[in-house]
Amino acid sequence: MSAPAAPALWRLLPAGSYAGRARMMMVRSATASRRTWLAFVSGFFEPLFYLLAMGTGLGSLVGDLPGPDGQPISYAAFIAPGLLAASAMNGAVFDSTYNVFFKLHYARLYDSMLATPLGPVDVALGEIGWALLRGGLYATAFLSVMAGFGLIESPWALLALPAALLVAFAFAAIGMAATSFMRSWQDFDLVTLAVLPMFLFSTTFYPLSVYPRWLQIVVECLPLYHAVELMRGLTTGVVGAGLLGHLAYFVVMVVVGVVIAARRLDRLLLR
Amino acid sequence: MAAPTVSVARSTGRAPTALGGVGRVVEHHWRWYRRNWRATAVSSILQPLLFLLAFGVGFGALVGSGPQAAAATGGTPYLVWLAPALLAMSAAQSAAFDSTYPILSGFKWQRIYLAMSAGPITGAQVGLGVLTWTGVKMFGSGAVYVVVIAIFGGVQGPGIVVSLLAALLTGLAVASLITAFAATVENEGNAFSALFRFVVIPMTLFSGTFFPVDRLPEWVQPVVWVSPLWHGTEVARGAALGTWRLLPTLGHLAVLVGLLVVGSVLVARLFTRRLAR
Amino acid sequence: MSDALVQARGLRKSFGAVEAVRGIDVDVAPGEVFGFLGPNGAGKSSTMRMIACVSPRSAGTLSVLGMDPGVDGPRIRARIGVVPQLDNLDAELSVRENLEIYGRYFGLPRRHVKEKAAELLEFAQLTERAGDTVEELSGGMKRRLTIARSLVNDPELLLLDEPTTGLDPQARHLLWDRLYRLKREGVTQIVTTHYMDEAEQLCDRLVVMDGGVIAAEGSPAELIGRYSTREVLELRFDPEHRPTAEALERHAERVEELPDRFLLYTVDGERTHGDVVGAGFVPLSSLVRRSSLEDVFLRLTGRTLVD
Structure with a gap:
């Protein structure tokens, strides 16, 4: 959350539901994940396997592709930023939907936390914070791998890390807001229904020019499209004012998501 | 206050035959499925459809009939080349999903396997019944998927029916091995995420579904050979495109049947052991 | 009774058209063990959730530790301990971690929490199981751990919702003993139960709730003398x-x-x-x-x- 937005945002949140101790929730998650370190570590490998397989295999069918500025880049360099964006989305969505739903309705974990001074906003921020911390570690590792494979063309790529965090924050906030409306596991079909097409069609694997114009417009509305464009601009060093537009998209998502999530959690947890 | 009367029939004392026991377990799942089929429709039918659109149509349009693509597919359009492999991949994927969390739930959360084996049905029958049901469902969604492929122009000839059977065999081999593994899992912590990330995802990516495996670096090749999905993909694609040769095909089938037999024996044993304690 | 730890007047709670609590007056004095007795659905748990500041009241007044739960929720919750009806221990943490992390939610310093956890493990007779995961514990042990957890912040007021439901007789008696010790240490307790023997064992004073209202109030002996x-x-x-x-x-x-x-x-x-x-x-x-x-x-x- 950017500093100037914070006070305004604050007034939109329910009073008395924030004790300023979201950090303790993150301590809890860190402690818990020590026992499931393998699952933790495995999260990094998913995009890496995609990069290895698709970059070399599919790349052999395609050859080079035009980059954001029209200059040809290798297929691996084309999909790597896409995979970085997609993995930021996938991780954030998984953490904020399945995990939160389970803790909310099955483990009743949040009920126990609300018996302490923690409020719903601590819970929401703590969970999102942990998702970001984890996502940040994965993104750092993935960017290092990209650098190792020579897929990074510009120092602007360093900004891909904070960009990945913002993208993850936006998806986590929206995901948590959506979870607060879900009644049963059956509703999670809808999550798959939203995430999988985005992963496949948001120019992760091939450029927008493949589509007819009307489909291009649809894709341009999807959040992951903006994330992919943002990352691709940064890692290839094609940086312009257009990137700010992509950024704005995610700032709006964050604000909307956090406000809805906090209000809904308040109502769900404090009945 | 008059107590309601309950008529009590004497127990028959009959136990079902081995096949009958498996049948009852399948029936249980079928009855559940009739009420809840919508939930699985997304994962079993929409998911492969989306992959078909994204790669077969979208990526296919990108590579077009360029020389690199033609060299890889032997001149066949990319969509037609990809479709039978996606059939096998989606069978393997849904096998993996159906054989992880639902199995743990049957033992631990909903405990339906315990309820089943409290009656005259044995642990082995429960395990094999679950596996059979996974196969039935896989065949059903595979058949629907074949129709979808045909609509998008991905079917070349009747060989796709053989591809469907090959996909079913592949899915069953995968399901039997993962079901056996799931029967040993006590809690969800590490096991399934690690299985998906380190086994299932590499399997789907490195089995020649989207591109020929010879495009991969030398050192990945051993991974390819042990992947049941690669064997299944070779058979399914060979059948659909009419490019198969006898000996290699028999070899692939032998591997898949062998894995299925080993997996089924393990399922029967591990279910028996877990339900008997 | 102006020094009451909990004071309710005309307290109501409704969920849509359903009125779970229909105007009750309650005073809980410092140091006493106060009981809400009644069948399932009498409104006991709803009342407890309002006192625990996790359920906004629909009407009436309520003060807990002299503060208004609607305004000072977090500050009140910092000074009370809650034992919910169903154990909601953190299954991803060990027994000891459950106590330590929970203490951290109260903002207690790490060193203090560590010592407190050791003391509470002793109190709950779980020292030998400190490294186990929650899943490995028996029902009685989980309940003891939940109670130990509720004490991590040295609460002035302890809320126990059906503390022994589902436990075998031996486990119940052990729990009663622990609660009795707390009473002697001066911890005020509010207990809900649908077990009569439990109410008679534990409570100095109780109210009988039925259909969201209080049907009678007094000590167990008074109530028996008056109504039986x-x-x-x-x-x-x-x-x-x-x-x-x-x-x-x-x-x-x-x-x-x-x-x-x-x-x-x-x-x-x-x-x-x-x-x-x-x-x-x-x-x-x-x-x-x-x-x-x-x-x-x-x-x-x-x-x-x-x-």
Whole structure:
């Protein structure tokens, strides 16, 4: 959350539901994940396997592709930023939907936390914070791998890390807001229904020019499209004012998501 | 206050035959499925459809009939080349999903396997019944998927029916091995995420579904050979495109049947052991 | 009672059209163990959730530790301990971590929490199981851990919602002993229960709740004295030769007819038994016992507590 937005945002949140101790929730998650370190570590490998397989295999069918500025880049360099964006989305969505739903309705974990001074906003921020911390570690590792494979063309790529965090924050906030409306596991079909097409069609694997114009417009509305464009601009060093537009998209998502999530959690947890 | 009367029939004392026991377990799942089929429709039918659109149509349009693509597919359009492999991949994927969390739930959360084996049905029958049901469902969604492929122009000839059977065999081999593994899992912590990330995802990516495996670096090749999905993909694609040769095909089938037999024996044993304690 | 730790006046809670709590007045004094007694659905848990500041009230006034839960929720929750009806321990953490992390939610320093956890493990007789995951514990151990967890912030007020439901007799007695110790240390406790013996064991004072209202209030002995007789004679008859309640009524002060037996309220159970047999009614079995809160509840509501 950017500093100037914070006070305004604050007034939109329910009073008395924030004790300023979201950090303790993150301590809890860190402690818990020590026992499931393998699952933790495995999260990094998913995009890496995609990069290895698709970059070399599919790349052999395609050859080079035009980059954001029209200059040809290798297929691996084309999909790597896409995979970085997609993995930021996938991780954030998984953490904020399945995990939160389970803790909310099955483990009743949040009920126990609300018996302490923690409020719903601590819970929401703590969970999102942990998702970001984890996502940040994965993104750092993935960017290092990209650098190792020579897929990074510009120092602007360093900004891909904070960009990945913002993208993850936006998806986590929206995901948590959506979870607060879900009644049963059956509703999670809808999550798959939203995430999988985005992963496949948001120019992760091939450029927008493949589509007819009307489909291009649809894709341009999807959040992951903006994330992919943002990352691709940064890692290839094609940086312009257009990137700010992509950024704005995610700032709006964050604000909307956090406000809805906090209000809904308040109502769900404090009945 | 008059107590309601309950008529009590004497127990028959009959136990079902081995096949009958498996049948009852399948029936249980079928009855559940009739009420809840919508939930699985997304994962079993929409998911492969989306992959078909994204790669077969979208990526296919990108590579077009360029020389690199033609060299890889032997001149066949990319969509037609990809479709039978996606059939096998989606069978393997849904096998993996159906054989992880639902199995743990049957033992631990909903405990339906315990309820089943409290009656005259044995642990082995429960395990094999679950596996059979996974196969039935896989065949059903595979058949629907074949129709979808045909609509998008991905079917070349009747060989796709053989591809469907090959996909079913592949899915069953995968399901039997993962079901056996799931029967040993006590809690969800590490096991399934690690299985998906380190086994299932590499399997789907490195089995020649989207591109020929010879495009991969030398050192990945051993991974390819042990992947049941690669064997299944070779058979399914060979059948659909009419490019198969006898000996290699028999070899692939032998591997898949062998894995299925080993997996089924393990399922029967591990279910028996877990339900008997 | 201006020094009451909890004071409610006309307290109400509704969920849509359903009114769970329909205007209750409650005062809980420092140091006492106060009970809410009633069947499932009487409104006990809703009341407890309002006192615990996790459920906004629909009407009336409520003050906890002198503060308003609607305004000072987090500050109140910092000073109370809660034992919910269903254990909600953190299954992803070990026994010890459950205590330590929970203490951290209160903002307690890490060193303090560490010492406190060791002390509470001892209190709950779980020191040997400190490294286990929660899943490996028995039901009684989990309950003890939940209670230990509720004490991590040295609460002035402890809320226990059905503390021993689902436990075997041995585990219950161990828990009662722990709660008694806390009482002696001066921890005020509010307990809900649908077990009469538990209420009699634990509570200094209690209210009987039914249908969202308070039906009676007093100490267990007062309530029994006010609403029941000294003794109760329980009679079971062969269903074929079961007398009517009217026929038995002239032998006792009051008769309750239950599906499987009659309860005859009387000062002297043995003598009443003689009278009934003398009148030609021969029961299959009979039992004379002291009146309990169960009888108070039956008298007040016309229903038994545990169906």
